[in-house]
Amino acid sequence: MLEARTEERSEIEEVARRIRRDIVTSTTAAGSGHPSTSLSMVEVVTRLYFGGVLRYDPADPHNPDRDRFILSKGHGAPGLYAVLAEAGYFPVDDLKTLRKLGSPLEGHPNMARLPGVEASTGSLGQGLSIGVGHALAARLDGRDLRVYVMSGDGELEEGQVWEAVMYAGNQGLDNLTFIVDHNKFQQTAAVEDVLPLDPLDAKFKGFQWEATTIDGHSTDEVAKAFDWARGVSGAPQAIVANTVKGKGVSLLEETPESWHGKALPPDEAEKALQEIGA
Amino acid sequence: MSLGLSRIDLPDGAPPREAFGEALAEAGRDERIVAVDGDVNNSTFTSKFAEKYPDRFFNVGIAESNLIGIASGFSASGKIPVAASFAIFLLGNAFDQIRMSVAFPNQNVKLVGTHAGISIGEDGPSQMAVEDVALACALPGFTVIVPADAASASAATRAMLEREGPSFLRLGRSKVPVIYEDGADFQLGKANRLRDGDDLTIIANGIMVAMALDAAEGLAAEGIEARVLDMHTVKPIDTAAIEQAANETRGIVVAEEHLAWGGLGATVSMVVAERRPTKMAFVNIGDTYATSGKPEEVLAQFGLTPDAIIDAGHRVLKD
Numbered sequence: 283m284l285e286a287r288t289e290e291r292s293e294i295e296e297v298a299r300r301i302r303r304d305i306v307t308s309t310t311a312a313g314s315g316h317p318s319t320s321l322s323m324v325e326v327v328t329r330l331y332f333g334g335v336l337r338y339d340p341a342d343p344h345n346p347d348r349d350r351f352i353l354s355k356g357h358g359a360p361g362l363y364a365v366l367a368e369a370g371y372f373p374v375d376d377l378k379t380l381r382k383l384g385s386p387l388e389g390h391p392n393m394a395r396l397p398g399v400e401a402s403t404g405s406l407g408q409g410l411s412i413g414v415g416h417a418l419a420a421r422l423d424g425r426d427l428r429v430y431v432m433s434g435d436g437e438l439e440e441g442q443v444w445e446a447v448m449y450a451g452n453q454g455l456d457n458l459t460f461i462v463d464h465n466k467f468q469q470t471a472a473v474e475d476v477l478p479l480d481p482l483d484a485k486f487k488g489f490q491w492e493a494t495t496i497d498g499h500s501t502d503e504v505a506k507a508f509d510w511a512r513g514v515s516g517a518p519q520a521i522v523a524n525t526v527k528g529k530g531v532s533l534l535e536e537t538p539e540s541w542h543g544k545a546l547p548p549d550e551a552e553k554a555l556q557e558i559g560a
Numbered sequence: 561m562s563l564g565l566s567r568i569d570l571p572d573g574a575p576p577r578e579a580f581g582e583a584l585a586e587a588g589r590d591e592r593i594v595a596v597d598g599d600v601n602n603s604t605f606t607s608k609f610a611e612k613y614p615d616r617f618f619n620v621g622i623a624e625s626n627l628i629g630i631a632s633g634f635s636a637s638g639k640i641p642v643a644a645s646f647a648i649f650l651l652g653n654a655f656d657q658i659r660m661s662v663a664f665p666n667q668n669v670k671l672v673g674t675h676a677g678i679s680i681g682e683d684g685p686s687q688m689a690v691e692d693v694a695l696a697c698a699l700p701g702f703t704v705i706v707p708a709d710a711a712s713a714s715a716a717t718r719a720m721l722e723r724e725g726p727s728f729l730r731l732g733r734s735k736v737p738v739i740y741e742d743g744a745d746f747q748l749g750k751a752n753r754l755r756d757g758d759d760l761t762i763i764a765n766g767i768m769v770a771m772a773l774d775a776a777e778g779l780a781a782e783g784i785e786a787r788v789l790d791m792h793t794v795k796p797i798d799t800a801a802i803e804q805a806a807n808e809t810r811g812i813v814v815a816e817e818h819l820a821w822g823g824l825g826a827t828v829s830m831v832v833a834e835r836r837p838t839k840m841a842f843v844n845i846g847d848t849y850a851t852s853g854k855p856e857e858v859l860a861q862f863g864l865t866p867d868a869i870i871d872a873g874h875r876v877l878k879d
């Protein structure tokens with residue numbers, strides 16, 4: 283049965299710690315992957331899946347009335363997998379198989395192999411358009427479902443994102459929420475030094491969206507933002523979540539440029555797990 | 561003639577893209593079908609669907625990448641999206657979106673690209689899809705269809721909508737000679753034998769089918785009997801018909817309105833090389849872009865004529 287799993291605040295923070303743990307252990311076991319981009323999105327996706335927002339059923343992953351979550355920043359796959367395991371789509375133990383031959387937990391999400399993954403991503407900039415297709419289909423069918431899409435901030439450099447933003451705004455797709463994980467760093471440098479985005483919420487508003495900017499690591503602000511999004515009518519909503527790349531692991535937080543797409547070596551992973559406290 | 565097919569008339573018939581639009585509008589009774597167009601609906605003729613089913617028609621503007629992504633989302637939500645634009649803007653502009661959001665997750669998206677080939681004439685090379693068949697055939701799981709005339713475009717549209725999985729239907733701009741009667745047999749992946757002959761086989765698709773029939777007439781006047789196969793489906797290719805042609809005739813000419821690399825000629829060659837090596841010759845645009853001009857002038861300048869097919873036949877039959 284479709285339901286929005288609703289945990290107590292303290293439990294959600296505990297879940298967030300477990301997800302951080304799983305991100306670190308799975309990528310270190312794989313010897314590669316993107317832990318830092320996964321760590322920045324933890325509070326947002328934890329609140330989405332366990333804070334009474336997303337309606338889903340791991341036993342019926344294709345239920346047409348389910349809400350959708352599309353991870354457009356596909357390199358955040360370790361974070362998505364940790365959440366899907368916690369939600370019950372597959373055993374947490376399977377996270378050990380990340381990136382290994384035969385495992386459906388591929389380097390980037392593959393919807394054809396892993397139930398719970400709503401879109402195959404990894405070529406940046408494509409998730410929002412796919413979300414628009416789902417949102418239009420829901421509107422056509424009169425289904426009361428919501429579509430959530432999460433993008434990176436560097437990913438907004440892809441032109442397709444703005445094609446989709448322009449169209450979704452024009453269509454007034456109020457069943458669509460776009461979350462930007464604004465963790466400030468892309469592969470080689472700070473987003474600010476490559477192509478500055480600010481003022482970001484104003485860009486969305488200019489395309490007939492409603493937009494809000496929050497602290498993406500505050501579970502209360504994240505919860506409030508999702509409540510706000512559900513209350514908006516006649517326009518899609520953008521949530522700009524200010525986050526820290528590598529959040530929770532000081533080594534990654536302090537030198538984000540050096541760690542994009544790199545797993546922690548085992549000794550650093552040990553230290554990271556102590557910091558995370560899970 | 562097998563299959564009850566006959567060549568009715570040589571003068572201009574309806575443009576295949578218009579027949580596609582009519583067939584799509586007809587098929588629209590199925591409420592799962594939606595059409596997504598990149599603001600060329602009066603050229604692709606998805607306008608015919610839009611008139612009947614405005615709620616299920618989406619003009620997303622001149623934004624092919626977003627167009628493909630939206631079609632992918634529709635498919636993942638159980639719709640049957642037809643994604644239409646000029647062939648080169650779909651396959652060219654949005655290739656990565658087609659790869660990532662359609663082919664890789666095996667979405668049930670129906671790409672329809674019009675204004676393909678150099679026979680669009682005056683608008684010139686920027687609008688001419690000449691690489692599109694190669695690009696579409698490169699994608700795992702794709703069905704790639706290049707119909708010869710209006711009736712077969714209509715049949716191809718219906719077949720494409722019925723077959724589960726991603727596909728690309730390639731259509732030109734211009735009117736083309738009528739090859740088929742309405743309701744003639746059309747099966748995806750099965751070539752239509754339009755003329756019998758034991759000396760030579762001409763395999764063609766799209767506008768080259770009519771030219772292949774003309775060339776066969778010319779060859780017959782010289783005493784050479786050419787079999788003509790309409791290979792409307794490039795992928796999956798009809799390997800049996802090709803193997804049979806290689807066995808029963810002395811060589812194969814492949815004619816297509818496409819660059820030399822990666823299209824029908826390359827696909828037929830793989831089958832021939834593996835199953836039954838025989839002499840082959842190719843009629844195509846070669847390895848160059850065309851120019852503006854009247855369609856018939858451009859076709860002639862870049863070697864797409866019945867005479868070019870006859871010459872190729874001579875090369876194959878020369879000892």
